[in-house]
Amino acid sequence: GEDVEQSLFLSVREGDSSVINCTYTDSSSTYLYWYKQEPGAGLQLLTYIFSNMDMKQDQRLTVLLNKKDKHLSLRIADTQTGDSAIYFCAVPISGGSYIPTFGRGTSLIVHP
Amino acid sequence: DVKVTQSSRYLVKRTGEKVFLECVQDMDHENMFWYRQDPGLGLRLIYFSYDVKMKEKGDIPEGYSVSREKKERFSLILESASTNQTSMYLCASSPRTGPGANVLTFGAGSRLTVL
Numbered sequence: 364g365e366d367v368e369q370s371l372f373l374s375v376r377e378g379d380s381s382v383i384n385c386t387y388t389d390s391s392s393t394y395l396y397w398y399k400q401e402p403g404a405g406l407q408l409l410t411y412i413f414s415n416m417d418m419k420q421d422q423r424l425t426v427l428l429n430k431k432d433k434h435l436s437l438r439i440a441d442t443q444t445g446d447s448a449i450y451f452c453a454v455p456i457s458g459g460s461y462i463p464t465f466g467r468g469t470s471l472i473v474h475p
Numbered sequence: 476d477v478k479v480t481q482s483s484r485y486l487v488k489r490t491g492e493k494v495f496l497e498c499v500q501d502m503d504h505e506n507m508f509w510y511r512q513d514p515g516l517g518l519r520l521i522y523f524s525y526d527v528k529m530k531e532k533g534d535i536p537e538g539y540s541v542s543r544e545k546k547e548r549f550s551l552i553l554e555s556a557s558t559n560q561t562s563m564y565l566c567a568s569s570p571r572t573g574p575g576a577n578v579l580t581f582g583a584g585s586r587l588t589v590l
Contacts, residue, residue: 371515394577405479405565405581406518415548455577462508463577468524 367454368369369466376474381439385452385471388433395428396453396463397437406451439471447473478502481566481582488589494553496585498566505571507531507549508579509541512563521564524549525571556589563587 367387375381387395391417398406410425412419413433419426425438435454439446449470453463500507506525510518510533520533522541529539533572538560542550549568553560563586567579 396578401581405583406567406579407581408578411578453577453579462520462523463579465518467515474574 366456366464367466369450369452369469371467372470372472373465374472374474375442377442377444379442381442381446381471381473383437383439383450383452383471385435385437385454385466386433387435387452387464389453389456390447397426397435398451398453398465400451400468402448402450409450410474429433442473444473444475447471452457479566479568479580480519481564481585484583486585486587488556488587490557490589492556492589494551494556494587494589496551496564496566496587498549498551499547500549500566500568500580501547502568502570502580503546504568504580505546506569507543508542508567508569509539509549510565510567511535512565512584518565521551537582546577553587556587558589560588561589 369385394411396411397408397409400406412428423440427436449468451468452466456464479500488494508523509521512518519535521539524530524543540552563584565584566582569579
């Protein structure tokens with residue numbers, strides 16, 4: 364299997380919560396990341412979580428980390444049409460590398 | 476405040492042409508990366524560089540080469556473009572050390588079409 368896995372699509376109604384999931388095989392890093400890619404643009408860092416935390420909240424964003432299960436999730440509360448984008452989980456994989464391995468990205472589609 | 480600049484947003488080339496994709500960063504980052512992005516496949520690392528004149532192969536280096544003569548500039552070269560290299564190419568940079576060492580700053584991307 365892949366080192367970092369995400370489902371490819373998520374469709375939600377405006378105002379609902381969105382939950383994007385990510386599983387990984389291993390991590391060498393003290394940080395795990397979520398990036399956002401808006402249409403026609405490059406990726407931008409959205410948020411991150413320190414590996415000794417299990418939750419981080421930042422306004423409408425909540426990141427949950429389950430290290431035992433190697434599972435990372437991103438919850439977006441009150442999802443807006445402007446949240447429509449591709450969301451990438453990024454995890455530096457063990458081996459001392461500073462290079463993050465990206466998931467395939469989850470396309471979030473928000474319906475009015 | 477654009478920090479990673481890719482010289483061309485859109486390029487159309489013919490099979491067999493030599494193609495240069497240029498990337499410049501103004502953050503004094505040591506590390507620079509080239510990815511290609513294809514629908515359903517996500518980001519795949521082509522090459523990266525952790526210092527001037529240094530380069531390392533990523534996951535899919537075949538058909539590509541790179542050049543890093545100056546710290547701020549990292550070029551991706553397609554020696555003889557083929558149709559299967561039609562893709563979006565993303566350049567990124569990151570610092571070597573410190574709390575941001577794993578955080579990549581991306582350019583806007585270069586969409587290459589090879590006919």
